[in-house]
């Protein structure tokens with residue numbers, strides 16, 4: 001039986017846990033929140049409390065794994081200090097623990113990062129070879145965390161970074177959220193292109209990486225490469241709604257993401273999307 005660990009059983013981690021158990025894997029999953037343990041008992045075989053970065057964190061569960069997903073995110077995305085705690089401190093501590101695990105059996109690690117790391121590429125097509133925008137402090141932190149993860153690669157440990165688009169799926173209904181702004185002014189630049197990906201394809205992409213023992217960096221985004229305005233116009237038109245009113249400029253100090261992020265590298269390896277965009281129907 002294959003043994004799979006998930007550090008961070010949040011929105012994505014929980015989806016991966018369900019699929020891992022459906023595959024017959026023995027699953028260990030973590031949360032930082034003691035009150036979530038009973039929920040985790042339903043989801044995984046071995047629930048654990050693990051706050052990476054805490055000097056008393058117990059990383060023993062890492063010893064017995066064949067595959068590991070790192071799906072940690074700050075509890076609040078609003079403050080830079082939250083990003084620093086997770087990506088500047090917790091990720092390096094977890095990577096150190098993996099390096100020091102007692103087992104010398106092989107381990108595949110998938111680390112979830114963000115396609116937002118590319119920053120402002122003036123809407124140009126952007127592949128994995130395009131450097132992240134390290135002038136933005138958040139992106140610099142995310143890029144440093146990716147570097148730390150990739151340094152783990154050795155004969156026994158294969159590490160893979162998946163750069164996700166903004167996540168939509170059950171309970172994260174981004175199309176409805178966008179349509180709810182119909183007729184209203186939104187203080188974001190409507191000319192910027194963002195990247196998106198459905199939860200179903202994230203889960204499939206994570207197992208594609210594990211099954212194929214991928215290493216290195218891969219964009220995991222859907223096919224949609226529209227500006228915010230183009231996307232909202234299409235979503236609103238379908239239902240005869242008034243358009244969303246976007247700005248034509250950047251807010252001072254706002255983190256910019258404007259890139260047509262390419263998923264071609266994964267597709268070239270045979271990965272197929274189930275949900276090509278939020279404009280296409282989600283298969284049952």
Ligand SMILES: NC(=O)c1ccc[n+]([C@@H]2O[C@H](COP(=O)([O-])OP(=O)(O)OC[C@H]3O[C@@H](n4cnc5c(N)ncnc54)[C@H](OP(=O)(O)O)[C@@H]3O)[C@@H](O)[C@H]2O)c1
Pocket residue numbers: 007008009010011012013030031032033036050051052053070071072073074075085086090112113114115164165166167
């Ligand atoms: N949301 C997006 O649109 C988006 C876009 C691009 C990339 N991503 C990336 O996708 C990944 C998954 O996102 P998600 O939506 O599933 O996040 P989520 O629902 O917020 O879950 C995050 C998980 O990380 C855990 N966690 C936080 N700090 C931790 C620490 N120090 N040590 C161990 N675990 C810790 C949380 O623990 P608790 O269970 O205690 O809360 C939670 O289980 C993240 O890496 C995120 O950066 C997200």
